[in-house]
Amino acid sequence: MLDITQKLAEQTLFSGLTQEQLQAAAALWEVRQLAAEAPLWWHGDLADELAVVLSGSLQIHINNRELGRVEHGEVVGEAAAWTGGLRTASVCAAEPATLVVLATDRLPDLRARHPAVYDRLLHHALLGLARRIHQVDRQIAKLAYGVGSAPGRKTPGTLSRLWQRLTNSSPSPPPARQALRAMPALKATHADTLATIESALTPHHLPAGTPVFLEGDRGDSVFVVADGCIDVIRHVRGGRGERLASLFPGALLGTGSLLLGERRNASCVAAETTACWVFEMNQATFAALSGEPGRVWRESILEALRFQLSRADEQLTRLKSGSNPGSTDYERIRAGLV
Secondary structure, eight states: OOOHHHHHHTSGGGTTOOHHHHHHHGGGOEEEEEOTTOEEEOTTSBOOEEEEEEESOEEEEETTEEEEEEOTTOEESHHHHHHOSBOSSEEEESSSEEEEEEEGGGHHHHHHHOHHHHHHHHHHHHHHHHHHHHHHHHHHHHHOOOSEEOOOOOOOOHHHHHHHHHHOOOOOOOOHHHHHHTSGGGTTOOHHHHHHHHHTOEEEEEOTTOEEEOTTOOOOEEEEEEESOEEEEEEOGGGEEEEEEEEOTTOEEOHHHHHHOOOOSSEEEEOTTOOEEEEEEEHHHHHHOOHHHHHHHHHHHHHHHHHHHHHHHHHHHHHHHOSSOOHHHHHHHHHTOO
């Protein structure tokens, strides 16, 4: 009989966890054997489980076109396990394979009783969604024509500097918890947990038209919009800019740099009509945020990434298929992201 605890301990995903931690959580997993070409999930199935490949490999495909492989030690379906919805691709065994599978209705139990194991899976899901968004955004940049000039840094004018010296004004930031409560995953969070997250954030005031950061900048932090409107703009052909989104209080920006360490893949700029407040959390603070506050904060980022991916998928499909794409267009576009 397969020793699930030992097999979990052998996976890089769970390296550093104790035998006791994995053994306690082992009862929530089930072993599944797949013959070659046998399906694990079909495109359109309810996303109700995730799996770790113990041996063999899996094939991911849409409309019989292979998109990639999931090899030994890798996880499949983890992002969908949190975000729900329907499978966007089919998964079958490329060769005989052994998996351990976790049903999504067991995630609350895993979270409550085995938080160390839960946290590893949650982090893996965050990385998977961030990579997917990065991939789709690159495709958008190749196809979009843009509707205005790409943003740059502006030097304050003489009158603006004079007015600042005369008034010596230093506006006070709004309460960070007001913006945090606007995030769907944090609406019902305990006040003490929210206070811990709030204490890890640094406020920044942005005059109208001022960038939070520009595309290509180095960075390792995430920002929460607290007041005003932030425009997300991507460089496209001819030095023009394509607006990807307008973000309002409760929205997150900069998740790719936080999670993947990549350069900023779009510019985020305070709208021309209003000053803004944002709150920043850098990577070191993010890594140190542990326990329930860290868990809740990561879940809120996952929810934000789910929304970003949905929005990016829709924009890419419109660019490739016109203003009124049909449902099958989404499948065709996803199949092209290889």
